[in-house]
Amino acid sequence: MSKVRLVQGNEACALGAIAAKATFYAGYPITPSTEVAEYMSTMLPPRGGKFLQMEDEIASMGAIIGAACTGLKAFTATSGPGFSLMQELLGYAVITEVPIVIVDVQRPGPSTGLPTLSAQGDIQQARFGTHGDHSVIALAPSSVMETYFETINAFNLAEKYRNPVVLLLDEEIGHLRERFDVEDEAVEIIDRKRPTCPPQEYIPYDNNEPDGVPLMADFGAGYRYHVTGLTHNEKGFYTSKLPEVDASIRRLTSKIEDHVNEIATFEEIELEDCEVLLIAYGSVARSAQEAVMELREQGVKVGLLRPITIWPFHDQRIKAACTGKKAVIVPEMNLGQYAREVERVAPADTPVCTLTRVDGEMIEPAQIVAKVKEVL
């Protein structure tokens, strides 16, 4: 019997989490992400995993960070208003270097906004939503199958870099149903590096690990160390000594930004000879691909660069892709949140145009086709 079936993006996310060996979920219901919680509440208990419905999104974050400290792979799912509430503890997970995954199924905001419609309005919030200097990893899949694989990738990256990873679905992807078949796909599962040294030799926030990522001991494994959201020294205790503060905050950022080549992935469509470059992600990339096909049939040299990794932003890669183009168009379901990053790195003589939509509906291929013709 074929294992091919019709699956929704949010379900693919839940299935990906199970495949990634996530065993702990805590969340609070919010449209359009609620199906993730529903699927996890169905799938985790029979597998011996843990499901908690908490009193709010802040508590959900606290619970998953606590669970992650004991060694479990833990995650939560939410949407705009909930994601806003999670920002403080997202920062806590950054500074304490606790691996967690946050799924944000985006809906139009600000505030309650349009709960049942689609948006890509949390691009900048994912990066800069919590206070203080830090770095995050954020991924934006474009299909149901890719949601499955990028969910697994999200857990792997969280474990590898000991950092929160945000999976940015847009409502369009979260609620999209399409062909799903992962039966023959082998997936790599990465676990955090754990200490094997005697407890007295363990340095929980060692700044000297070659990849910038210290080893993480599970609570209960005999290391009895201290985890705090205060700026801490290598032993994990509060410090206000200038060199210690400086070293720890810089490492938190560099451990991500220095590995942008390993973290960031892209899909390239018709880039070789293209004169007009489209840069699009999430559901909008599907419309962009359609537009490329239509325009190519008409002989227009247009291509698509699709970032699957939104953060860390790959300055060099984006700059290289923009260089020499007649124009770069960034269609997105916000008022230019990713475009401003593209503008930041694009050569001065390359015009970067936005194509924005914030009414909750998808950007259609025809809109992109029209925009390309306008700039040519």
Added chain:
Amino acid sequence: MKEIYKEYFRGNLPHIWCSGCGNGIVMSAWARAMDQLQLDKNQCVGVSGIGCSSRITGYLDINTLHTAHGRALPFATGVKMAKPEMHVFVFSGDGDCAAIGGNHFIHACRRDMDMTLIVFNNHIYGMTGGQFSPLTPFGKKSTTSPYGTVDPDFDLCKLAIGAGASFVARGDIFHAKQLTDLIVEAHNHPGFAVIEVMATCPISYGRHNKIPKPADMVNYLKENTVSKVRADKMTPEEVADKIVVGILHQHEPLEYTKEYAKLVKRLQGGEK
């Protein structure tokens, strides 16, 4: 006592608390309770929020998680749910627990997970320099109530009982031996155990309210506390101005992680 300190503290003392602060008495009561309980330290987790009292976790030689303001209980809930075999102690203050963490407190009481919550109630936000909290008695002065509060305070223990906590007690720093016993009993209780500890802050509370001497604050507790047993025999009028200490409420819990384990077993076909 020296041996107990060596066994349960990390050796990074002195602590940050001011001279005359009551927090150290609660911390040593916890260490004495640990000595009685003889738990495997590797299997103990201390979780705290933000504030003076929440800095306690830095000193305890167990797994420790110093979290964000008001959020200790959600973190502790995650730890306990993930590893029900671990012994979880949560440390919070009156601002941390009753104000910013109030909703988490209600739901932790409701879930009734097997853990011990110790709330240091010194009636003030000490870390930020002495602002009134929801547990500052009506009319008292603080840096944000220079003319006396017009905010009503509330009884945290009554809230705990109302929200479903299966063990609720109150202690105070004068009765340190009783406090140790309460922590032992709270830990041995197989559900969510709340201990409100009446503590003292001479610097940020006493100084603004004409009781600046640490000894006077402790004497106040000595003279104004009555045991639950005695209070039960007094008239409501007689009890009204007193601080009732001891175990105020206890019932057989429907402990969350045990109920969850039953669910898992049922789904896996082990139990019909």
